[in-house]
Amino acid sequence: MEKIAIVLRKSETENKFREVILGAFKQDGFVDIHICSGFFQERGKYFASNCFIANAAKISCKRNVNTVGVYNGIWKGDFDSFVAGLRKIKCSCGTPLNVIKRKIKRYHWHAKIFIASDSNGPQLGVIGSSNITSRAFGLTTAWNFEADVILWNDSNNEHWVQSTQSGRSVDLVSR
Numbered sequence: 173m174e175k176i177a178i179v180l181r182k183s184e185t186e187n188k189f190r191e192v193i194l195g196a197f198k199q200d201g202f203v204d205i206h207i208c209s210g211f212f213q214e215r216g217k218y219f220a221s222n223c224f225i226a227n228a229a230k231i232s233c234k235r236n237v238n239t240v241g242v243y244n245g246i247w248k249g250d251f252d253s254f255v256a257g258l259r260k261i262k263c264s265c266g267t268p269l270n271v272i273k274r275k276i277k278r279y280h281w282h283a284k285i286f287i288a289s290d291s292n293g294p295q296l297g298v299i300g301s302s303n304i305t306s307r308a309f310g311l312t313t314a315w316n317f318e319a320d321v322i323l324w325n326d327s328n329n330e331h332w333v334q335s336t337q338s339g340r341s342v343d344l345v346s347r
C-alpha cells in the first residue's frame with residue numbers, strides 16, 4: 173500500500189528529509205536513485221557529498237545515481253563538486269559508483285525530488301521544499317522551516333523501516 177506523509181521541520185535536531193534520504197542511500201537494494209535539487213551545497217564548512225559518502229551502501233556496483241540540477245551559474249561549481257564527491261564512492265568489490273550528472277542548459281532547475289527504486293520500481297520518494305544545502309539537509313543551528321512530502325510503498329516495509337533507521341513510520345504518519 174502506498175503511503176504519504178507531509179513533514180514540516182520544526183527543530184534543529186530532527187530532520188526527516190535528511191534521515192529518509194540518507195537511510196535510503198545506505199541500502200543495497202535500491203539500484204536506481206534520483207537526486208534532483210536547485211542547490212547542492214559544497215562550500216564553506218558544508219559539503220553535502222560527505223554525508224552521502226558517510227552513508228554509502230556496501231554494495232553499489234549495480235546502482236545508478238541520477239543527479240539533476242542546478243539553479244544558476246553560482247551553484248554550478250557546487251553541483252560539479254557534489255557529483256565528483258559521489259563518484260569517489262566504491263562498491264565493496266571496488267567498482268566506482270555510477271553517477272550520472274544532468275544539468276539543464278538554461279539553469280533555473282528548482283525541483284527538489286528524491287526517488288529510490290529497487291528492481292520492482294520506485295519504492296520511496298521525497299518532494300521538497302528542501303534542497304541539498306546545509307540549512308535544509310544539515311543539522312546545523314542555522315536551519316530552515318522546510319516542508320517535504322514523503323511517499324513510500326508500505327508493502328515493502330523492510331525498505332522503509334531501514335530508511336527511517338528506527339522504524340518510526342507510524343509515528344511519522346500520525347503527526
Ligand SMILES: [Zn+2]
Pocket residue numbers: 231232233234263264265266267
Ligand atoms: Zn560490487
